[in-house]
Amino acid sequence: MKINKKLISLVLAGVISSGFLVGCSSTSDKDESNSGKEKTFVYGTSAYNPSLAGINPHKGYLGWAAIRYGVAETLFKFNDKMELEPWLATDYEIVDDYTMKINLRDDVTFSNGNKMTGDAVKACIESLVRLHDRAPSDLAIVSVDADGQSVTIKSENKVVNLLNYLSDPYAVIIDVSDFDEAGDTCIGTGPFIAKSVTGEEIKLDKNENYWGGEVKLDKVVVKSITDGDTMTMALQNGEIDATQGLPYSSLDLFRENDEYKISSANTSRVYQMAYNYENKDLQNKKVRQAIAKAINKEDFTKTLLNNNGTPAVGAFPSNFSFGNEAVTADTFDLDEAKKLLKEAGYEDSDNDGYVDKDGKNLTLRWLTYPSRMELPLLAESAQASLKEIGIKVDVNNTENTQDYLNKGDYDIYASAFVTAPTGDPQYYITAHLVDGAANNFGHYHNDKVEALTKELRNEFDTKKRSDLAVKIQQEVLNDCGYTYASHLKMSFVMKKNITGFEAHPSDFYEITANTDIE
CATH class of the missing domain: 3.40.190.10 (Periplasmic binding protein-like II)
Structure with missing residues (x-):
């Protein structure tokens, strides 16, 4: 051909x-x-x-x-x-x-x-x-x-x-x-x-x-x-x-x-939260669900980002056929988040404002970096809302994230990533969601995601590729494997x-x- x-x-x-x-x-x-x-x-x-x-x-x-x-x-x-x-x-x-x-x-x-x-x-x-x-x-x-x-x-x-x-x-x-x-x-x-x-x-x-x-x-x-x-x-x-x-x-x-003048474009850059699955607390799906339900995406995007973005559902924005409109995820609900933590065995037994289990507070090390100005704002927002459900968040905002990732010294890694710069979903999926992926720092694994990704790698038909991308994302979202906060509207500001x-x-x-x- x-x-x-x-x-x-x-x-x-x-x-x-x-x-x-x-x-x-x-x-x-x-x-x-x-x-x-x-x-x-x-x-x-x-x-x-x-x-x-x-x-x-x-x-x-x-x-x-x-x-x-x-x-x-x-x-x-x-x-x-x-x-x-x-x-x-x-x-x-x-x-x-x-x-x-x-x-x-x-x-x-x-x-x-x-x-x-x-x-x-x-x-x-x-x-x-x-x-x-x-x-x-x-x-x-x-x-x-x-x-x-x-x-x-x-x-x-x-x-x-x-x-x-x-x-x-x-x-x-x-x-x-x-x-x-x-x-x-x-x-x-x-x-x-x-x-x-x-x-x-x-x-x-x-x-x-x-x-x-x-x-x-x-x-x-x-x-x-x-x-x-x-x-x-x-x-x-x-x-x-x-x-x-x-x-x-x-x-x-x-x-x-x-x-001055401004040039703007909607992009597929997503602000995402990746979990470190070496953390036993985060191996519990209900804990991850509670975290996902405590992230106020609407407030983060509208208030902290001044509407320079759109709340994310999955990895891709709505202008892609395999984007936001095609998948569903946990929505903001602090009461439900508290309920999930209780079901997972986490309660505030000593009335210090934080839930604990086996005598230990649920404390998460939040790793991020300052060069994307949205990320410290996301950390600030998440720290406040997670505190409301009894989770303590210690933020490490550093340009040396790779050192902490290599050592596993983190629990949640919040980063910005352009998910479809090549116009195709495989770019992001194979970089983050499968075994051995270069950016799968937390060792996320899902058997169904592995099998569907194998299909995606070998499928020529655009519609079928889109459908596979939706299925893969939905598996990850059902699993609370990653949490997505917002997609970026990028702006260049310049002299006239x-x-x-x-x-x-x-x-x-x-x-x-x-x-x-x-």
């Missing part, structure tokens, strides 16, 4: 140091006309931070920075309707159920001048599979063969969503002949070249030989700003040109000021003279060749 060029559907507090004030000055402030001047775009974001330092796509989730900041690109990409379309590739052919041939553009060079060939793409994919934590199970590659400007990939699984996975940021095409596997940077095909990469900032220069046309900016500085008040003040003072991650309480300051910088529902296309300061 051959399919060519097909699109697939699938206020303010904090002190800013003088060094920051001087270092962030943007070209648009120095010379409003920018005539004859270098254009430097300064971008402040909470999504890049020391715990996610680097743009090496073969390490964890660092490919997100590589693609977001215009360093590297994938073979296919998603449009704003989450349909796949060619990017570094021209088209593809499904040779058989387990084999796909991808044809490549003939006019693409890496930023070091080397041509992107089939051999270069083959080497990149093989390096990815060898080094990355999620890619081997996602892609299940048996072999990659190169022939001129094409690559043929054979997989252990049917290639039902191979292109979706190859459009994940970890699959950006980089020149591995000029690559330090242990390093923090890479050579890509994008409009910008990373000149300096640290945990605090990335400095990029224009790729003068970009294959995709004129690059309108000369330089880009991406700054890590994890404090909301600092970020708000930096934008107000003109120290940055645009930002992502502003506190919701600050958005109205810029929405009501015609010197910034163009070509638009929020995207996939949450990983940001700075492009068209981004400009007018």
Whole structure:
């Protein structure tokens, strides 16, 4: 079966140091006309931070920075309707159920001048599979063969969503002949070249030989700003040109000021609670149900997030056929939560305000991180509501979550995850819900989920894949395996003279060749 060029559907507090004030000055402030001047775009974001330092796509989730900041690109990409379309590739052919041939553009060079060939793409994919934590199970590659400007990939699984996975940021095409596997940077095909990469900032220069046309900016500085008040003040003072991650309480300051503009998009990023099943208390389903019933999703989304999101039922938002509208979960009910705890044998025997069992209070270690400003707010909300049903919550809000996850020093891990950036449900399910999944830190296991996921991996039909995704989610929700709080509405706030910088529902296309300061 051959399919060519097909699109697939699938206020303010904090002190800013003088060094920051001087270092962030943007070209648009120095010379409003920018005539004859270098254009430097300064971008402040909470999504890049020391715990996610680097743009090496073969390490964890660092490919997100590589693609977001215009360093590297994938073979296919998603449009704003989450349909796949060619990017570094021209088209593809499904040779058989387990084999796909991808044809490549003939006019693409890496930023070091080397041509992107089939051999270069083959080497990149093989390096990815060898080094990355999620890619081997996602892609299940048996072999990659190169022939001129094409690559043929054979997989252990049917290639039902191979292109979706190859459009994940970890699959950006980089020149591995000029690559330090242990390093923090890479050579890509994008409009910008990373000149300096640290945990605090990335400095990029224009790729003068970009294959995709004129690059309108000369330089880009991406700054890590994890404090909301600092970020708000930096934008107000003109120290940055645009930002992502502003506190919701600050958005109205810029929405009501015609010197700024906002670009927003509904995304599949979910704020979720994953349980550590090594905790004997949490092995009791009634305890997990009580916790789920004590999470006030409506209040969290409407009050704390200022309506910049929607309450979640399952892992996916309502704009997907396998999203919120297709599944059901426990609803907020403190009285029922208290009843469930009592049925599980937890009562406040010493009248200290917390339930106990066998002489021990039910205390949960809540692990989260500050770089997503919504997560500390979720911790605050959950801590208050869980206290009402007699559960004590100790919050650990740290950027070093991986250390605690590795050691198992937590009971609930609250995180933010984009569940369908590739427009397909398998991405999230195989990363979180099955045995051995890279993000199944708490060792969740469900026999039915395992069996249904096996079916999903081998199903081509879109409707059947959607139905399987619904069944898998419903099994997890019936089991109270995970609890989902809210889906995010993402907003970029920028000066009014910034163009070509638009929020995207996939949450990983940001700075492009068209981004400009007018």
